[in-house]
Amino acid sequence: MIMNLKKLLLIACSVFLVVSLSKAQDYEYIGAAKCKMCHNKEAKGKQYDTWKSKLHAKAYETLASEESKKFSDDPQNDPKCLKCHSTYHAASEDLMLTITAKEGVSCESCHGPGSKYKSMSVMKDQQKSLDNGLILPVEAVCVTCHNEESPTYKEFNYEEAVAKIAHPNPLTQ
Numbered sequence: 001m002i003m004n005l006k007k008l009l010l011i012a013c014s015v016f017l018v019v020s021l022s023k024a025q026d027y028e029y030i031g032a033a034k035c036k037m038c039h040n041k042e043a044k045g046k047q048y049d050t051w052k053s054k055l056h057a058k059a060y061e062t063l064a065s066e067e068s069k070k071f072s073d074d075p076q077n078d079p080k081c082l083k084c085h086s087t088y089h090a091a092s093e094d095l096m097l098t099i100t101a102k103e104g105v106s107c108e109s110c111h112g113p114g115s116k117y118k119s120m121s122v123m124k125d126q127q128k129s130l131d132n133g134l135i136l137p138v139e140a141v142c143v144t145c146h147n148e149e150s151p152t153y154k155e156f157n158y159e160e161a162v163a164k165i166a167h168p169n170p171l172t173q
Contacts, residue, residue, distance in 0.1 A: 027113035027133040029087065031099035032106040034118060039107075043171060050167035051107065059085040059104035071151040084145035105145075110137035137162075 032048065040048035051057055062068060063075035063085050072078040075085075082089035087109040088101040099106070108114055112135035122128050135141060139158040146156040 028115035029099045029108050029113045030115050032103050035107040044169045047167040054165050056105035060102050
């Protein structure tokens with residue numbers, strides 16, 4: 001029963017990823033520095049600084065650890081590792097504008113490529129943002145990486161994980 005649920009969840013996530021990636025083909029990745037311009041203001045909860053201090057921002061760095069080297073000779077250059085540890089490597093290079101591998105799991109891994117929803121006039125309206133490529137970081141997005149395919153997988157509890165990486169905007173709460 002549990003295995004069937006896991007398989008169903010994996011299938012659902014795969015479908016979601018394919019739909020997201022095909023949708024993403026219309027959008028370009030802009031990099032965390034562009035997001036920082038608006039999302040690091042005190043009134044918005046300094047979201048960028050909060051992200052920067054948490055594990056997603058350090059995901060690429062963790063690949064330099066001795067633990068990571070147990071699974072790959074060169075994890076910082078291994079596509080199997082990079083697809084989840086670096087937004088840059090998870091995306092197609094022809095969609096890049098200003099993003100680097102060292103950003104780790106940055107804004108656009110969870111929220112989608114920002115080229116079309118980055119402007120204030122779009123961001124003020126969630127539906128308009130969604131229509132322009134914003135992805136809400138629901139559980140299905142997270143489990144595209146937080147799954148049993150990872151050699152260091154630990155049981156994933158979405159609610160607990162979201163609480164650990166939370167970077168809320170006080171203006172929208």
